[in-house]
Amino acid sequence: MTGFLGQALLYIVPFLLVLTFIVTIHELGHFLVARAFGVKVDRFSVGFGKTIVGRTDRHGTEWRIAWLPLGGYVKFSGDLDASSVPDQAGLAELRQRVIAEHGPGAERDYFHFKPIWQRALIIAAGPAANFLLAMVLLTGLFMALGEVTAAPRVGQVAPGSPAAAAGFLPGDLIRSVNGRAVDEGADVTEIVMLSAGDPLRFVVDRAGREVQLIATPVRQVENNAIAGRVRVARIGLGIQPLRSDIQYRRLNPIEAGARSVERIGSTIGGTLTYVGRIFAGKESGDLLNGPIGIAKAAGGITQQSAAASDDPTLSALNVLINLIQLAALVSIGIGIVNLLPIPVLDGGHLLFYGYEAVARRPVPARVQEVGYRVGLALLAGLMLFATWNDLQKLSLFKFLGGLA
Template identity: 30%
Template sequence: MPDFGNALYTIVAFVVALSIIVTVHEYGHYIIGRLSGIKAEAFSIGFGPKLISHTDRRGTVWKISAIPLGGYVKFLGDANAASAGVDEAAMSGLSAEERRHTMHGAPLWARAATVAAGPIFNFILSIAIFAGVMMWSGTAIDEPTVGTVVELPGGAGDLRPGDRLIAVAGRPAATYPEIEDAVAKLPSQPTLDWRVARDGQEIDVTGPQLFPPRLAGVAPQSAAYDAGLGAGDVVTAIDGAPIWTFADLQDRVKAADGKPLDLSIWRPAKTGAETLDVTLTPRRTDIPTATGGFETRWLIGATGSFVFEPETRMTTPLEAVTGGARQTWAIVSSSVSALTHMISGKISSCNLRGAIGIAEGSAAAAKGGIDDFIWFIAVLSTAVGFLNLFPIPVLDGGHLMFHLYEGITGKPPSDAVMNFLMAIGLTLVLSMMIFGLWNDLTC
């Protein structure tokens, strides 16, 4: 029963995430097509038999279908839901004016805009979510100031919300880079001596490490996630030896070289903190570098953070949208880099995951809370938009290549060529899906 419950949770989380992304993608096709004068006959979320449907005043049938693994918009004159081929019987009975309202009789600019709108709407969704999260969470003010202190086994020491950090261990540290640089030069120890500005005075206090061995987040399908660790857990010791900083944790994981580690965990809870022991084995992981390449390291799949949440100010709409666009572009560029590195054999092909891996990621994000789940949807939306731009027939990018050919030559590819390329495209897409599923089961 527990396994069944977990599987059901995974499926539901996956379907919800995918349905949101597909709805936005297909609505992009629909609304730009409609604004371009192309009539949509059907808008479906899912494939197969329809479960519920509604016909609007424009004659478009809106429906939810039984197989929730995608969706489509079927425009007037399409031979099928993929807009691959012309329904000659339907087209032959239309006047010249009516043909203008079909996908295949519309001007080239209208067809290209309608096709491109799906991926573009996915990117817009991602940017909007990232921007919304940034506006909700705020932007750290320039002066390092304590907002709230995270829960730790030894408490927050003498640090208080509102404290403005001035120095650490006698080293001036009035900016975040200065603080990080000063702490990095200090030996690992349980506490630090801070100088702070409080209530108009400068005082010396004792507080926790800047980067304690606390897990701020845990990646799905990682060693830490599979061991049951989560955000807020604090690693107090490894193989019986106490650690004080997140850097200590990283060093011990690296030194283990893939051997199992025994971790002592302190976990905060509403009913009182608890301690537990877990054993996990670090995994070789390919991670992107700042220069655009990849490096392979032993990781447990956890991230760290400051001992405090910085005091923030309101993020302006321009900052939020700009930040959202940068985040979306970072996902696209890292995806391109990962694909080229996999093709060249520089990193493992196991980095390409399939539907099972995406479903597990959806469930893990949902279990992490609504914030994590919404963020996951934004990341997945970017991935879907990027994937659909691949110049592969049956995908939007393939259709755009056909339109580009038509724009250059003045005529579309012949039906024979189109059918041949669509068959190749379908084979490539199915092969990629099967390869991803194989990786999900074997990697």
């Protein structure tokens, strides 16, 4: 029993720490921009449920830490409905109530009576804070650790694989894939993983001679210590750089910042490409993770990082570095998801504001209600799909046709 509890804590605690930290920064983005525009805020909560500790600042905002650490929220004064976009009737009622309670002019401090551009910036500040957080975390890691690049040198070629059929040989140095220059093995892996069933044109350096090869990635099931059982595209190459292929250099703050922006851009691009391939029927969505998958990744990273060294200090440092990398990746993901044009998300609010800017009036209440319900259904469906993937990766429900 003790061992089970220990394993559960190993997976749950890092997940909750990472998630709560990231969501708090997201909500802080909304809050700071709202405060800059003079919006009245009732509450900023870290966690949900009953208050553990709290205080009210001089602006009348209640700051609190709640007992359920599953993120947090910011509540603007005057929020009338779940979508936070009242229609004309709702705005008129709110205006009358505020004026009756606080006098004429008090409504100017409320979020819903701010200009559209201010409201849009306040909403967009949440996802922007996620991307900024990822940039800060990655920049710090690049500055502290420097950058290691390992050229994509072929070490092994699996017999009978697409790579073997294409003519790859051990010792080949991959220079480009489909015209895109590659500097390290991770670049090749990313392209291959997002190209199942699509022929890829490789240019390799073979003993100083340029050779062009074509290989088509095929999906295969792998047991990953962190991700679980996943179906990914491979061509059967084992990347094994020589000592001379590995380079290390320290990065100054500007270089580190540029590399972090490049990493965020490639992550966003890869995510959008993968989602596009799902809708095109070229991917099954196996790599989409829900809360269970993120928790498993957090626990697996913590366990592997701690076991990497016998020195407790080095183990703790290794755990910290890898959890920071995970936090940056999850933060990017949360930023992307929140920008989806679904009414219950920030992107849906921005969509409503776009309509309001063009039509010069808020979206009608009936349309908002329908949009809200559809948005909830879409979001619930996405969460169920991601959770189903997570359970399949844990080898559950195998009898129902899971990964085999």
